[in-house]
Amino acid sequence: MRGLPVAAALIVVALCAVPLVVHDEYFLHLFIVSGVFVIAVLGLDLIVGYVGQLSLAHAAFFAMGAYTSALLFVRLKWSMWAGLPAAALLVGLIALVLGSVILRTRGHRFIIITVVFAELMKLVATNWVDMTRGFMGLPGLAVPPLWIPGIGTIDITAKSHFYYVVLFAAIVAFLLCRALVRSSVGHKFVLVRENEPLAESLGISAFRYSMIAFVVGAALAAAAGSLYAHYVGFVSPDLFNFSYVTIMLIMVILGGKGTLVGPALGAVIFTFLPELLREASHWRMIVFATILIVATLFMPKGIIFPLITHLVPRNWRLRNARAA
Amino acid sequence: MPALLEGRGIAVRFGGVAALKGVDLSVDPGEVLSVIGPNGAGKTTLFNVITGRVRPTQGSVLYRAQPIDKLAPFRIAQLGVVRTFQKTEVFGALPLVEGVAAGALARNDPDPAERAREALATVGLYGKAHLTAAQLSYGDQRLLEIAQALAADPKVLLLDEPASGMNHQESRRIVDLIVQLRARGLAVILVEHNMHVVMTISDRVIVINYGEKIADGKPDHVRNDARVIEAYLGAPQAAHAVAR
Numbered sequence: 269m270r271g272l273p274v275a276a277a278l279i280v281v282a283l284c285a286v287p288l289v290v291h292d293e294y295f296l297h298l299f300i301v302s303g304v305f306v307i308a309v310l311g312l313d314l315i316v317g318y319v320g321q322l323s324l325a326h327a328a329f330f331a332m333g334a335y336t337s338a339l340l341f342v343r344l345k346w347s348m349w350a351g352l353p354a355a356a357l358l359v360g361l362i363a364l365v366l367g368s369v370i371l372r373t374r375g376h377r378f379i380i381i382t383v384v385f386a387e388l389m390k391l392v393a394t395n396w397v398d399m400t401r402g403f404m405g406l407p408g409l410a411v412p413p414l415w416i417p418g419i420g421t422i423d424i425t426a427k428s429h430f431y432y433v434v435l436f437a438a439i440v441a442f443l444l445c446r447a448l449v450r451s452s453v454g455h456k457f458v459l460v461r462e463n464e465p466l467a468e469s470l471g472i473s474a475f476r477y478s479m480i481a482f483v484v485g486a487a488l489a490a491a492a493g494s495l496y497a498h499y500v501g502f503v504s505p506d507l508f509n510f511s512y513v514t515i516m517l518i519m520v521i522l523g524g525k526g527t528l529v530g531p532a533l534g535a536v537i538f539t540f541l542p543e544l545l546r547e548a549s550h551w552r553m554i555v556f557a558t559i560l561i562v563a564t565l566f567m568p569k570g571i572i573f574p575l576i577t578h579l580v581p582r583n584w585r586l587r588n589a590r591a592a
Numbered sequence: 593m594p595a596l597l598e599g600r601g602i603a604v605r606f607g608g609v610a611a612l613k614g615v616d617l618s619v620d621p622g623e624v625l626s627v628i629g630p631n632g633a634g635k636t637t638l639f640n641v642i643t644g645r646v647r648p649t650q651g652s653v654l655y656r657a658q659p660i661d662k663l664a665p666f667r668i669a670q671l672g673v674v675r676t677f678q679k680t681e682v683f684g685a686l687p688l689v690e691g692v693a694a695g696a697l698a699r700n701d702p703d704p705a706e707r708a709r710e711a712l713a714t715v716g717l718y719g720k721a722h723l724t725a726a727q728l729s730y731g732d733q734r735l736l737e738i739a740q741a742l743a744a745d746p747k748v749l750l751l752d753e754p755a756s757g758m759n760h761q762e763s764r765r766i767v768d769l770i771v772q773l774r775a776r777g778l779a780v781i782l783v784e785h786n787m788h789v790v791m792t793i794s795d796r797v798i799v800i801n802y803g804e805k806i807a808d809g810k811p812d813h814v815r816n817d818a819r820v821i822e823a824y825l826g827a828p829q830a831a832h833a834v835a836r
């Protein structure tokens with residue numbers, strides 16, 4: 269038990285050291301992208317892993333966050349520091365409205381409506397040309413300088429600098445989600461997931477707690493989308509492609525849904541792995557989709573989290589028993 | 593004084609099937625009301641109406657003189673009207689304390705785990721608190737269901753065949769438990785096929801047949817009611833049990 273905070277501190281130190289060790293721009297890029305995915309996927313774990321609803325709208329929330337932030341930058345000259353919270357807030361609100369309709373449904377209906385919603389949002393991004401420039405997308409997004417009290421203004425456009433922004437955001441997102449799932453709210457998430465009619469019969473509103481997970485998850489996806497948009501400097505309707513939600517689900521499900529740590533590791537591994545397997549890029553989605561289906565059917569706890577817990581000493585495991 | 597819980601003229605139709613046809617009932621604190629009747633009579637449907645899972649086609653349910661038949665199930669539970677299910681419902685994968693804490697969490701109790709342990713102690717499962725629900729025997733799972741309901745701090749507790757499938761010794765534990773809960777001032781509504789259990793602990797019994805209430809009164813009175821005996825004629829064992 270006491271080893272856990274030490275291990276966490278070591279991991280954070282190691283993550284902070286990455287830009288000092290890794291000078292290859294391409295690998296730094298992969299670290300930054302995995303950090304962005306960590307944030308989005310933690311949000312997805314709340315809804316898929318903790319309350320147990322398979323949402324296929326998550327990548328759309330990510331893309332909507334990217335677009336919101338990009339539009340605020342292009343049209344109103346808002347910097348990312350204002351655009352990111354605004355994107356999280358707006359997309360959170362949209363999730364609230366969407367959720368008030370679809371969280372009353374369950375199972376296949378819920379899944380289908382989330383797909384339809386995502387496709388609809390893609391159509392908006394594509395066809396509202398006056399606002400979004402359609403297929404041409406919105407280029408020219410910039411990373412703003414960072415002002416730290418006592419230190420002054422720092423230019424963070426370099427990858428080795430922007431990495432720390434993403435790392436910080438990912439750690440904040442992780443701590444936020446962890447506090448949520450360990451609170452009484454998170455306990456109710458799990459009760460709803462384990463037996464919804466029973467939880468309702470004992471006084472827990474499945475609707476309310478699914479909604480909390482859905483909205484917080486959407487806001488996190490939007491924040492991740494905003495970071496991503498400013499980092500790559502460009503948004504286009506491609507962000508709404510179905511492959512994004514597939515890869516996010518792979519990260520959550522193979523990582524070990526309902527554990528936070530598993531999906532976060534999944535985000536890193538499944539950002540690097542496909543890039544390292546570039547040769548086979550044509551086969552990538554097919555291979556991954558197959559892995560996803562097999563894992564869903566035969567490995568309900570995923571691969572990564574169970575693997576880690578087997579490698580970790582037994583007395584450390586107990587702490588995470590509840591989360592699993 | 594109005595009853596703690598009252599059902600007035602409850603009628604339910606499922607398409608062409610009239611599951612309940614204008615059933616009245618009432619129960620007060622410290623009282624055990626049993627609801628009996630042949631299979632398919634409408635007993636579980638009555639529970640579903642009282643707990644908000646099924647909307648009555650006609651009639652109303654009043655709790656402390658306020659209508660509750662338009663409320664969501666979780667609201668009704670929060671008010672203190674809590675049920676168990678005919679088919680065992682537990683949080684299988686979770687440790688007992690975490691599942692039983694549900695009802696205490698739902699009413700924002702400051703120490704849900706402690707309430708859960710108290711409820712487990714009441715039903716005699718404290719010693720097994722480290723197990724998960726799925727690891728318990730069937731009989732213990734049925735006791736666990738009662739603990740789950742108790743942690744929600746019910747004023748009215750509805751038990752749907754809590755002793756079904758239990759051996760004699762296990763059903764004795766259920767009887768003792770119900771007697772203990774009644775002594776605490778709970779109103780208990782019990783659906784039970786085991787006539788020995790019903791006749792031992794009920795203060796009042798209502799009999800439903802094809803959705804219709806055909807008798808209402810003290811156990812002795814109901815046992816000798818001609819219509820009740822007739823209703824059970826299709827099921828000789830039950831008729832025998834009632835007449836006994």
Ligand SMILES: Nc1ncnc2c1ncn2[C@@H]1O[C@H](COP(=O)(O)OP(=O)(O)OP(=O)(O)O)[C@@H](O)[C@H]1O
Nearest residue numbers: 606609611629630631632633634635636637638678
């Ligand atoms: N959701 C439903 N939809 C359609 N018909 C239903 C539904 N629920 C119950 N019924 C019907 O209503 C009638 C009463 O069923 P109910 O389950 O209330 O009986 P019961 O008295 O609890 O029987 P048992 O002793 O077998 O548990 C039955 O004919 C049943 O088939």
Ligand SMILES: [Mg+2]
Nearest residue numbers: 635636637678
């Ligand atoms: Mg029944």
